[in-house]
Amino acid sequence: MMKKKIVLAVSVFLAACGVNNDLNSNQFGLRKAGLENENKVSLIEANYTNLQPGESHRFERSYENAPPLIPHAIEDMLPITKDNNTCLSCHDKAIAKDVGATPLPASHYYDFRRNKKTGNAISDTRFNCTQCHVPQSDAKPLVGNSFKPEFKNDKLKNHSNLIDVINEGVK
Ligand code: HEC
Ligand code: HEC
Structure with missing residues (x-):
């Protein structure tokens, strides 16, 4: 009697993990200093606008329906x-x-969770303005960026219509 043994050899190759675990490496993160280095943690110098409401001008939106910067x-x-x-x-x-400010858009008077308008009162989720809107500053980007926004029309460079976009095609 002959026994045929078929032996299947399965070889698993584990690629050596390429992650750099050295927390003191200068390649770590955007501040270019090790995580345990406390000397380079000061914030970068940046000037925020001193202009008062009514004196300032709006920047073009970063992309269609981006939250506008506070000017x-x-x-x-x-x-x-x-x-x-x-x-x-x-x-x-x-x-x-009456005061020449941009009115809150319709999206800020809408409760997306319950799917209904909030009437004359702002939605709770929009109350904390600075959670999404940040002031204009002259801070230089930490990394280069060649992104160019495309707007459906010129009006959307300075205005938002998020709620219309969300409702597009909905009856
Ligand atoms: C005294 C009135 C006044 C107050 C208070 C005020 N704003 Fe404004 N805001 C304006 C005016 C007026 C403009 C239009 C630009 C200008 O003339 O400065 C503006 C513009 C803006 C814009 C840009 C809108 C656009 O069309 O691009 C944002 C965002 C904004 N304000 C957010 C805020 C936030 C957040 C606060 C509270 C921390 C605030 N504003 C408080 C009057 C005001
Ligand atoms: C959860 C994020 C969020 C919060 C909180 C928020 N906004 Fe906005 N805001 C946006 C986004 C995103 C847009 C642009 C798209 C849209 O909603 O129409 C916008 C648009 C705007 C615009 C431009 C309207 C237009 O017609 O172009 C103004 C002015 C504004 N917000 C002011 C405020 C103020 C003042 C508050 C606080 C009372 C606030 N926002 C709270 C995200 C936010």
């Missing part, structure tokens, strides 16, 4: 608290036109 000084308006949101005193849709 005016905001030092005196922070912090935003439950009882005091200075931003609303100019940007609320009922007030904005």
